[in-house]
Amino acid sequence: MADNQNILQYESKIWATADLLRGCGIKESEWPSFMMPFFALAMIESRLIRMLDDMKTVYGKETLSDMDKADYIDLIKDKGQGYNVYIFERHKTLKDICANDKSFDIDFDAYLHGFDGETKDLLGVDATEGEKFLDIKGVITKLKAKKVLLGYTKEWSEIDLKPFNNSEITTLEEHIKRKWADISAETAGEQYTPDDVIGLIAEIIASKIQESDKLLKLYDCTCGGGNMLFGVEDRISQKVKRMTQTFGQDWNDALYALAKIESRFRVDSKIEHGNTLTDDKFYNDEFDVVVANPPYGVSWKGYQKDILNDKTGRFKFIPSISDGQLLFMQHLIAKLDATGMGVVVHNGSTLFSGDAGSAESNIRKWMLDTDIVEAIIQLPTDEFFNTGIYTYLWVLNKNKDAARKHKVMLINANEKFKPLKKSKGSKRKEVDEQSRLEIVDTLTRFVDNDYARVFDKEYFYFNKQAIMLTNVDDNGRSFESQLDGDKKSQKLKPVKLDNGERTLTDFDITTFDAAQFASLADYFENDIKPFVAALDYKEQPLVVTTAKAYYHFDNDKETLIKTENGQTEELGCGKIVVKASLKNANRSQPERIEITIELTPDYQKDYEIIPFHKDAAGNQQAIEAFMAQYVSKPFAYLENVVGVEINFNKVFYKPESLRPVTAILADIAKLDEQIKALEAGLTL
Known part of the structure; x- marks a missing residue:
């Protein structure tokens, strides 16, 4: 039996069948789709012929003519490895069919239809819509249109894989498929x-x-x-x-x-x-x-x-x-x-x-x-x-x-x-x-x-530990200290809202400029809503005035300021929250736009990534120690989610060795000399 080294000599011969495809203008990326069904034909035929030869050996016959044809045909079919009428009953191969160019088209079609049902399905002999598998029917149609079907089939009929066993043919198949992989993104x-x-x-x-x-x-x-x-x-x-x-x-x-x-x-x-x-x-x-x-x-x-x-x-x-x-x-x-x-x-x-x-x-x-x-x-x-x-x-x-x-x-x-x-x-x-x-x-x-x-x-x-940070001012205070009991905010009763560009004095709006807006809803969507959404108490000189005092945010001190009777009071870090909503009419009130203003603490959700410990108590202690070391603001624990990540770079990272400072300085001095020489050349 041949060895792998011998069979791999067929790799170049098989690949040479693509020369004809190149010659008739078929793109290289398409070659695998043309080669796959014919390579499959060569593999199947070689194995079926070897099966026939093995049967001759088993029965001690030079030919099978002395045996009852029905007996050996049944034996071959029982193997379930494929069958072909031309090979087993007419003792003709693909090479024999290619020898007669006048009857080639008819004989080749009969040869393909002489396979068992499963082989025909896999080759795509009668492929239509849906599953075409190797789609030899479609390939044949394209090769006929290029007028190279007989020549291409002859090339493949010359590839004799009969001397090789299944393992050796598999080795060759892997090498061919690798070459297909080189050129075709699809495979x-x-x-x-x-x-x-x-x-x-x-x-x-x-x-x-x-x-x-x-x-x-x-x-x-x-x-x-x-x-x-x-x-x-x-x-x-x-x-x-x-x-x-x-x-x-x-x-x-x-x-x-x-x-x-x-x-x-x-x-x-x-x-x-x-x-x-x-x-x-x-x-x-x-x-x-x-x-x-x-x-x-x-x-x-x-x-x-x-x-x-x-x-x-x-x-x-x-x-x-x-x-x-x-x-x-x-x-x-x-x-x-x-x-x-x-x-x-x-x-x-x-x-x-x-x-x-x-x-x-x-x-x-x-x-x-x-x-x-x-x-x-x-x-x-x-x-x-x-x-x-x-x-x-x-x-x-x-x-x-x-x-x-x-x-x-x-x-x-x-x-x-x-x-x-x-x-x-x-x-x-x-x-x-x-x-x-x-x-x-x-x-x-x-x-x-x-x-x-x-x-x-x-x-x-x-650990991905979520926390709610409480932002504080320069004195470490939050507006949270101004709230009583369980209150989350302080609601104001404004009489004026001023952002330096526009002043608002109506906080319960029922009228609108009919010449500019089609309805109150139109006024809300196209004027009030965008105006409120654009308000930024930190970036704008936003001032809220009530009947007794006015409020603004001091960026330098990171605190809310209340001014009343000429006296200022720092309230701690917080937010001025302005909201606007369109209310439908009811029995007691007409359709209206309501604008509300609240002062709230400045809370900020954040996450900290912390090493994990498998012991639950130890893990919590590690989280708390991390927070004590790295988080200086007041915070409350939220949910903790345990994640998994595998980082090869982190485990096997090798830092580049740094060059000595003396070597770097020497290089700089050398460059300085070169620059001076270039400058001297420019002045001549």
Whole structure:
């Protein structure tokens, strides 16, 4: 049997089929949609032909003509891996069909319709509206219009994958899909995970799996073309003696079809099509291992109603509609069995987006409260094909060792990579095998080193303590001291309101200028309401006059001033609150505008972020100590919300070393000399 090195030689040959697409003006970003169905054809045909050859070997026949055709056809159909009339009954391949250009169109159509029903659906042989999957029908129509269908099909018919086994073909498929990811935003990033990251994920999982006769069930809720799901399965099988079963679901038609085709040639694999968040095809199943690389920053607005009305209990909190990553995370946790574990790829937003009390923070808190997070690994930048941002592996474990209970390890693997000799899109680095083994060893040891630290989970919690501040004047007084009992304000009976630009002496208005305003309501909306809304007792010389005194605010002293009989009195820091309202007519009074004025204390709601202590009494003491040290104004406690944020920069920050002052001064002196030389040159 051929090896991986040999099969990878086909990568360039497969990619060369795109030369014809380039030649007829098809954009590079569209190539994957033309190549996917034909690559699927090549994979399916090679495997069906090998199935036929295996049957000859089993029965010791050079041909199958000595066997009862109905018997071996039934045996092949029973395998459920696909069927084609041309291959099994007429013993003709795609290459044979391409040899006769005169009958090619008819033969190719018959060849495609000779597949079993499921294969035809996946290829999109009869695709109309709705689910088209690989949409080979649409691709054929476009290639016919370009008059290159026969030439393009011939290119693919020359690709002989028969000598290679399923694992080797999977390896080739992953490399081809990676190249598609390089050029197509539609198939990039959110569907394709690099081989080195898959390798790291598999190493992490394998390090926690014991050899046994128990079936290991693996699940990927956003499996795309299956590269991560099947890649992890294959690598685990190489390291641990354990029977595996794979489950996957994806919403993308073409990628689902590729994964489904691949799954049929695996021992035990189930791939379903649909939106995992609204239509979980495995709603009754739990799994030993979950893996996923869900899309980053993708809105779920299109199915908001379904999420909000979800009855499964998966979603403890509903995150921002602009990003569904934490919906997928909650779904995956719900799919783990009692001792399950998983590795999930996210960008940085799931670590810190959302303030305390937000759904995002509450989801993180729920995850830490339930002690399911074992570690978070920061990968290097420039690791993925369509983005240079940091990405993170969340290691989930419902069966932590006793020493790891209620603890979380952060691993900063930012420097654990080798640069690629040639960039692949945005991918310029790879986590090489040695780095992968070091990371897994660090996770296994679970002790601090120079790039990893273990924390009690509460380290990531914080108090967001709300307080109501009472603002005071220069003498430390508030208008609150002027109020009796439970009163919240002092109501004035003004006779005049003056803001330096306009004087108001009518505080119960029933008339208006009919020449300027259509009604009293019109006068209220277009004159009185804007005037009152614009009043600012601090920024304007606002003076309120009553029958006995007048009041204003002194900005310099931050206090309300009362002047009566020529004597001034400082009332303490407070506000002058002016309100206007339109009152409907009743039995005793006509329609009118009422203007009221009150003096109130100056209260201000504020928040303080304070480190968290898991002991309730200790936490309250820490809050009080913080307030005593940092808050000087009078205040009252309001609600306290505990948030969770995971900040790698805070944990692994390394300040830049400063240059010696002598070196800086030497540089300045040198620049001075250069400037003087330039000036001397200008004067000559």
